[in-house]
Amino acid sequence: MTHFAKRYHPAFIIVELVSTVKGLFGFYILLFLLKANSTAGWVIWGRYALLAATAVSVLSIFAKWLFNRYELSNKTILFREGMFVKKQKTVSWDRIHSHRSNTTFIHRWFGLTSLTMETGTSGENAQFEFPVITQREKVRILSYLEQKQNRDESKDGIKPERTVHFQATRKDLIKASFTSLSFLAIFPLLSAIYFNLADFFSIEESAESAGHYLLDHVWILIVLFLAAMILSIFIGFVKTYMEVWKLCH
Known part of the structure; x- marks a missing residue:
């Protein structure tokens, strides 16, 4: 079976832009409104630095959408990231213990959602995220996980019992x-x-x-x-x- 690498939905750009604006909004209020008439050196240089940081952030968002991709196979999920320095992360379906969705108001505007796969570990590989995908794509991704779980349960013809290692009182x-x-x-x-x-x-x-x-x-x-x-x-x-x-x- 042939598997193709996919980009995230184009609305990824808008979601990231809104997040960037939220992070920089306070600095714009301070430097361009509250200090609008100030000629202090730190204010002037702060404005240039803020505009430069905004431009870099916007270019970075477009680059992420253009070069970051993911690929699904029967055994693993492959994430490709980076423009100049290529980086690949692979997670097998066996390692995924749970998943959760988060739909912000921007996601809802476009009928989209996000999906986070959790491995139950800590550190960099604790979770893998699909930040902006369609509901249909979410169903497709989860179908791979469901197929893997069904294969595990049908190996011996019975559903494996869950082992409880600790139960909090x-x-x-x-x-x-x-x-x-x-x-x-x-x-x-x-x-x-x-x-x-x-x-x-x-x-x-x-x-x-x-x-x-x-x-x-x-x-x-x-x-x-x-x-x-x-x-x-x-x-x-x-x-x-x-x-x-x-x-x-």
Whole structure:
């Protein structure tokens, strides 16, 4: 059977351009709007550097679409990348443990999607992505994976049982939520909310100093602290559960 290398859908260019614009948008606001009348040297050179970076990024996007290709066979997926320095990556269907799709609003405009194959390993070869493909192409790619799985299941005429190496208990998930320290991220947000409320209710006018106010209303801090702890632990538990569930499925 003959297999042909394919480029990604031309909308790949638009998806990458939007991503580039999002990344550089803040710099354009700073250098061309907020510093529009500035004659400082760093502003002028910053504008030239920003325009040069934008031009290089745009050319790089077109080069990626033109030279990056993939090829499907019954045993492997071959990715070809690079314009001057050629690079090839090969992943066998045996190594693929799971897959997921991500459809952004730009994908939806064109009726497209993206597909990521996950190998269950870490590092550079942890996942392989088809960033912009049609729904039909997605079905075609997954059909190769399904055929491989069906061949494995039919070797002995029975479906192989899945081996469970580890099953997390609720105690393990709670422990992981604490050890990840992710629940601490809510306290800077809580602090910002508190001081914004302080400004809104004019706390300075009702007490001689912020210190006196905190001492007089320490129960508010205790309630907020406990509420923040409960909320952050719950969020950490859900996040950890989802990560463990993804690894185990």
